[in-house]
Amino acid sequence: MVAIESLTSEGQAILEARIDLMPGPTPLELLPRFSEAIGAEIWVKRDDVGSLGLVGNKVRKLEYLLADAVRQGASVLVTVGAAQSNHARATASAAAKLGLRCVLILSETSTAPPSGNHLLDLLFGAEVEFVDGASWDLLDATLAERCNELERGGERPYAIPMGGSTPLGALGLARGYLELGAQLAAQDVSAEAVIHASSSGGTQAGLELGRALVGRGPAIRGIAVAKSPGILEDDVAAIATGAAALVGLPRSWSAEEVILDYAQVGPGYGLPTPAGEAAIRLLAHTEGILTDPVYSGKGLAGLIDQVHRGLLHGPVVFWHTGGTPALFDPIHGAALLEAPGSG
Numbered sequence: 096m097v098a099i100e101s102l103t104s105e106g107q108a109i110l111e112a113r114i115d116l117m118p119g120p121t122p123l124e125l126l127p128r129f130s131e132a133i134g135a136e137i138w139v140k141r142d143d144v145g146s147l148g149l150v151g152n153k154v155r156k157l158e159y160l161l162a163d164a165v166r167q168g169a170s171v172l173v174t175v176g177a178a179q180s181n182h183a184r185a186t187a188s189a190a191a192k193l194g195l196r197c198v199l200i201l202s203e204t205s206t207a208p209p210s211g212n213h214l215l216d217l218l219f220g221a222e223v224e225f226v227d228g229a230s231w232d233l234l235d236a237t238l239a240e241r242c243n244e245l246e247r248g249g250e251r252p253y254a255i256p257m258g259g260s261t262p263l264g265a266l267g268l269a270r271g272y273l274e275l276g277a278q279l280a281a282q283d284v285s286a287e288a289v290i291h292a293s294s295s296g297g298t299q300a301g302l303e304l305g306r307a308l309v310g311r312g313p314a315i316r317g318i319a320v321a322k323s324p325g326i327l328e329d330d331v332a333a334i335a336t337g338a339a340a341l342v343g344l345p346r347s348w349s350a351e352e353v354i355l356d357y358a359q360v361g362p363g364y365g366l367p368t369p370a371g372e373a374a375i376r377l378l379a380h381t382e383g384i385l386t387d388p389v390y391s392g393k394g395l396a397g398l399i400d401q402v403h404r405g406l407l408h409g410p411v412v413f414w415h416t417g418g419t420p421a422l423f424d425p426i427h428g429a430a431l432l433e434a435p436g437s438g
């Protein structure tokens with residue numbers, strides 16, 4: 096990686112202490128037909144493309160979190176999420192690669208037979224435990240309890256909070272932003288903004304840190320898909336500030352600096368919206384690239400909406416965070432095809 100002038104050699108070493116789960120830069124591609132359809136130059140950063148399972152943004156966080164787990168001699172990875180959690184599935188795939196046991200505590204019973212990410216969790220050999228109707232706060236409590244139990248049973252558990260959104264995990268996206276900067280420079284593109292789906296805050300926090308490390312580059316604009324206004328800004332600011340401290344960068348974020356758009360949340364987390372479904376169809380029809388109804392489709396809908404409202408002119412980078420296994424959850428499939436060609 097390029098040396099960052101703002102970091103000491105210790106800080107630089109922390110930024111390099113990762114397990115390589117996402118080899119090489121992910122592709123940066125121009126979307127000519129999609130750009131023409133929406134009226135602005137759009138590029139896509141393909142974090143949905145990789146070599147580990149069906150990859151996605153969570154793998155960038157896991158590169159740092161699992162380096163830490165290995166350093167601590169962990170025998171089992173334990174994490175939490177929704178039944179169709181991409182983060183849980185990414186953890187299961189990484190655990191398989193490293194030969195670690197993996198326990199996933201999921202907040203609702205998935206459909207039977209298992210589909211989408213739940214099916215992949217099982218295929219990667221994870222032990223899936225459902226806590227019906229658990230709130231996200233209760234899941235974090237359950238995570239701590241389950242780790243204690245495993246420890247009493249002689250295991251060395253490594254707990255990963257919801258979405259892997261810790262300061263350490265966020266370093267993965269800071270590194271991703273540096274990677275993007277080099278790709279934009281090589282293409283001689285000066286992008287106005289990076290747009291992505293934002294949920295537990297680690298992705299946006301990491302991208303903010305990456306921008307602070309280079310001191311320039313496209314602004315970060317999150318499209319919220321879950322939390323209500325106010326809470327996510329605080330989370331992003333806190334994680335970014337913590338991540339900066341980890342690498343020794345004297346920089347802190349306030350909630351006011353965090354740019355988030357709540358227009359795409361719709362009825363709530365995991366529930367599809369007409370705009371999100373139209374965005375999924377449009378990208379699929381014009382470029383043959385898949386996004387999902389829970390995250391990346393809503394992120395893309397936010398990008399289209401901001402271009403149409405004159406808030407963005409381009410070039411813009413859509414950070415594709417992955418999530419395509421949700422397309423194969425039966426609750427989404429039919430609705431996506433309801434209005435073929437309308438996108």
Ligand SMILES: *Cc1c(COP(=O)(O)O)cnc(C)c1O
Pocket residue numbers: 151152153181182258260292293294295296297298299390391416417418419
């Ligand atoms: C988790 C996830 C996000 C949001 O990332 P956070 O770091 O939780 O904000 C976006 N897209 C996909 C596909 C995800 O799985």
